[in-house]
Amino acid sequence: MRTLWIAALVTFACVAPAAARPHDEAMSGVFRCAAIGDLRTWLECYYGAAQPVRAALGIAPAPAAQVRLTVAPPAGNPAPGDTAVRDAVLVDAVRCGGQADERQWLTCYYAAAEPARARLGLAPRAVPAAAQAAVVRPFGTRAKRDEIPDSAKNLSARMQSYSFDKFGVFTVTLDNGQVWRQVSGDNDFARWNKPADQYIVRITHGLFGSYNLQVSGHPGLFKVRRAS
Numbered sequence: 001m002r003t004l005w006i007a008a009l010v011t012f013a014c015v016a017p018a019a020a021r022p023h024d025e026a027m028s029g030v031f032r033c034a035a036i037g038d039l040r041t042w043l044e045c046y047y048g049a050a051q052p053v054r055a056a057l058g059i060a061p062a063p064a065a066q067v068r069l070t071v072a073p074p075a076g077n078p079a080p081g082d083t084a085v086r087d088a089v090l091v092d093a094v095r096c097g098g099q100a101d102e103r104q105w106l107t108c109y110y111a112a113a114e115p116a117r118a119r120l121g122l123a124p125r126a127v128p129a130a131a132q133a134a135v136v137r138p139f140g141t142r143a144k145r146d147e148i149p150d151s152a153k154n155l156s157a158r159m160q161s162y163s164f165d166k167f168g169v170f171t172v173t174l175d176n177g178q179v180w181r182q183v184s185g186d187n188d189f190a191r192w193n194k195p196a197d198q199y200i201v202r203i204t205h206g207l208f209g210s211y212n213l214q215v216s217g218h219p220g221l222f223k224v225r226r227a228s
Helices: 003-015 022-035 039-048 051-057 064-071 080-098 102-112 114-120
Strands: 154-164 170-174 179-182 200-205 211-215 222-226
Touching (some): 022 039, 022 051, 022 080, 039 064, 051 064, 051 102, 080 114, 080 200, 102 154, 114 154, 114 200
Antiparallel strands (some): 154 170, 154 200
């Protein structure tokens, strides 16, 4: 089993309480999905694993075919290009354990899977209404951190284009139309050289209202601001 999967499993085991909560049961199902090779099938299994939380929230159950995958996942080997995406999804899903309740956990859990959807060319998944916050500000707009619901505290999207200025500061356009620019003075420099659509971007909140940008499967944590 790959190193990141093992690290995430150890983290999960260390933080899981003695009395399993619905999202602990869900994560157990996710780890069973690791046996699956095909990314699309793995993603269906990932969604099926959320059933204990959906049941606890009283929302519509996950499709039976998805749930069955968590019970008897077909064995296979993932494609090399899919490995980093799966690892990134799992690590972020484990971090969702810090959410205050099952409703927030489910929103975070679905958001963690967006890099896999982007890899497959799928549109972003709509979060079940019961798991959504009432109001979501546009991501990257000015607001106090505690005014932004958990469903808007991260963003995952595929790059559409990127460029560097003469100082090595980058500007990234995402496939959702948003444009993000690296903050001048950031000491980390990107070394991207592949076509933009091969990069999956994750943007999260940093300290004091800042934003951090990471690219799945690549080193570097960059300070950015929204340009448009």
